[in-house]
Amino acid sequence: MTSAAVDGTRVLLVGVDFGLPHFDGELEELGLLAQTAGLQPVARLTCKRKAPDAALFVGSGKADEIRTLAQMHGAVEVLFDQSLSPAQQRNLERHLEMPVNDRTLLILEIFAQRARSHEGKLQVELARLQYLSTRLVRRWSHLERQTGGIGARGGPGEKQIELDRRMIADAVKRTRERLVKVQRQRATQRRQRERRDTFNISLVGYTNAGKSTLFNALVKARAYAADQLFATLDTTTRQLYLGEAGRSVSLSDTVGFIRDLPHGLVDAFQATLQEAIDADLLLHVVDGSNAGFPEQMEQVQKVLREIGAADIPQILVFNKLDALAPEQRPPVLEDSYDMDGRLLPRLFVSARSGEGLDALRRALASRVLAAAQDGMPPGDDVELPGATA
Structure with a gap:
């Protein structure tokens, strides 16, 4: 295709x-x-x-x-x-x-079209190899089983299929080994950040929720952002200075999630999603203008559970406030939202216009100060004032 x-x-x-x-x-x-x-x-x-x-x-x-x-x-x-x-x-x-x-x-x-980094390309290649390995006979006609001599089953075709399976298996093994090296490099970088006492925040959310636009607005970076699915695949990390906290934090933009994300991709992108697993706080970005946002939020939570990041503290960021009609705008821009029995702070913002971003920065600074001064786990759920959804 x-x-x-x-x-x-x-x-x-x-x-x-x-x-x-x-x-x-x-x-x-x-x-x-x-x-x-x-x-x-x-x-x-x-x-x-x-x-x-x-x-x-x-x-x-x-x-x-x-x-x-x-x-x-x-x-x-x-x-x-x-x-x-x-x-x-x-x-x-x-x-x-x-x-x-x-x-x-x-x-x-x-994903194959959009991957740019060496790591991203390796992850995609691994997932594609795993997928295609189950479809060898369908993909290549020369792999069809052929009948051999009298009383024999198999023949040249069967040998060819065994050869191709072995080639696929070897390619999977080589790609896994190269990915392990990349994961080690990322682990080294994370340890360096930990030694510097860095507070790590990761943006997560359904694809096209506006994560990269929000990332750019917060750190004034130039990460690729577009109104399309999977506009960006590779994790980008920048320093974000929070004046109210008097320090910088590490902010990472991760790949967007989607319904029925192939399990092979969840496994293959473990290294990229590791940024979310190791975060002190997750900013769960939601397309507030999409009527199906509850289902999209649940899909994100599902993937977070699969990668072991479900228990990391979250702040819900309902983006695209500028896309809402006047009668759809919420009465308050900071409140709480009940997510599977867990009360999460929620802020409404527009990454495009900048509305609500100052409040988001203050909320982030509050988390950082609480973690540093009180010695509590970074980002324990703190309820923001306002109504509960």
């Missing part, structure tokens, strides 16, 4: 509703992901099922409907919003007679 990023391949988007609460009936996010990867969505189709069909995921009747709709709109590829098993992907391609890909590969392709 890499070529799709170049020629704007026309794709048909397909989503299956299995009764889960986060189902995107309009396939809006999948469409944004496709456009981010350079694809051109030309039609969308959704259906309901109690469970995935073992062979075709959607069943033969719906598969026929997909093929007809694709032909009608000139789509040359089908993109599913859910992850497909290797067998389902292979069977669908044979049935539809066109390439079929899923949400997992799409996210991997976007």
